[in-house]
Amino acid sequence: MIGRTELEFVDNIAKETSRLLNKLSPSEFPGPGIESRTMELENLMCFEETRCVRIVGVLGMAGIGKTTVSNCVYERNLDGFDGCCFLSNVQDELKLQTIDQLQQKLLRKLLDDEKLEVGASVGAHKVLKDRLRNKKLFIVLDNCLVTISDNRLEMHDLLLKMGKVIGYESSINEVGKRGRLRNPKDICRILKNKNKGTKKTRGIFLDMSNVKRMELPSDIFTKMLNLKFLKFYNCSEWCEKDCRLQLPGGLDYFPDELVYLHWQGYPLDYLPMNFDPEKLVVLNLRYSNIEQLWKEEKDTGELRWVDLSYSKELLNLSGLSKAKKLERLDLECCESLAECSSIQEMESLVTLNLRDCLELKSLPEETNLKSLKTLILSGCSKLINFPTISENIESLYLDGTAVERVPESIGYLRNLAVLNLKKCCSLMSLPDNFCKLKSLKKLILSGCSRLESFPDINEDMGSLEILLMDETAVNQIPRKMYMSNLKLFSFGGSKVQDLT
Secondary structure, eight states: OOOHHHHHHHHHHHHHHHHHHHHHOTTSSOSTTHHHHHHHHHHHHTTTOTTOOOOOOOOOSTTSSHHHHHHHHHHHHGGGSSEEEEEOOHHHHHHHSOHHHHHHHHHHHHHTOTTOOOOSSHHHHHHHHHHHTTOOEEEEETTOSEEEETTEEEEOHHHHHHHHHHHHHTTSSOGGGOSEEOOHHHHHHHHHOGGGOOTTOOEEEEEGGGOOOEEOOTTTTTTOTTOOEEEEEOSSOOOTTOOOEEOTTOOOOOOTTOSEEEETTOOSSSOOTTOOOTTOOEEEOTTOOOSOSOSSOOOOTTOOEEEOTTOTTOOOOTTOTTOTTOOEEEOTTOTTOOOOGGGTTOTTOOEEEOTTOTTOOOOOSSOOOTTOOEEEOTTOTTOOSOOOOOTTOOEEEOTTSOOOBOOGGGGGOTTOOEEEOTTOTTOOBOOGGGGGOTTOOEEEOTTOTTOOOOOOBOSOOTTOOEEEOTTOSOOBOOSOBOOTTOOEEEOTTSOOOBOO
């Protein structure tokens, strides 16, 4: 009978032989471009780090080789782990079996035990925990519960629930050692006691709906060096004076690791000056008391979305001029905002919302907003000049502004689909080249009480479906109106006399 040492020796020989055969496989990279992508993914996995837990997501449209690349990485590196498992087509598997059955399949593979039965008792979980302790594991979940829709990552409820349970059970008794905090009572306990927060805290998600007013110390985040996600929000209807978390002594520090910062009702005038936002992707300070983000320019090169809506004390956008990757900027109801020169070089900006910025009189003339598609200036009652800041604009909302005329340069807006000029009471005329707007689908002129004429449409505006001219001063329909696809034409309350 072969002894234990000999069995281990034979097992090691078999594993080493298998490893070498895998490396010599002629089909290691089954197609062009796979090798470079495989190596890139391997670099992200950091296989050389033995004590690091690493999670990497591979996303993209169907058929581009996500599974192929993942399988290559798996086959090339599985021998460096104590246990490994490649679960194919997780979504399809879940149609045939429960998530508990799939979990059992995963654990049997990781522990190399086909007879393993996973129970629901605490004792069974403890046994599994002991068996998996100190093991280096490699798990690939193919076509799993995370999907992509309209460029948004969406997670199945089961996966979200499982993640929350894992996060909670990782340290039931010691709150400060959990990676992510969601329980309001636990979070409030940490916020009240600055010594509770640790460098293990990576995410805080607090719904303030049922939280009473609290005063936080200025050094509340000093020990949370690795905090990446901070979200203080309110699911119920927000009240302007409803700032639950107060900082009477100011705020000394935000961790430089922050990627997501959402603080609804942020109580201070500024963000900490020593905060380096170079990793920040999302900044949401709706209903805040902020007057200015920073007093000096900051490296905001990774920012994609900024929302400062209803921050009624905001004076300018200082600190954002380097945000060249910014895609969405929401400044709705920032009533004190008088200028926004910092937007000039935001070349990736797609949506700019300045609705009800009552002090805003103009936009910068020389801008590099080549990606801008939606511009909302509704209710900017002091805005006089018609903005022409991007030739790629698709939706332009100027309702309730003081715009007096539409320039002929509007003819260059070849992608413009929606133009809303409702209740522009100072508007007196439209340019003769209006028919050049071949993509225009919806034109709203209702309530333009000083608009007395509408230009002849000498070329077919075949895309125009809706034309609203209610309560204008137009007294005669033009002789030429080539609008072959017009579905709704309304002129109620106007002075139109001749429809021929």
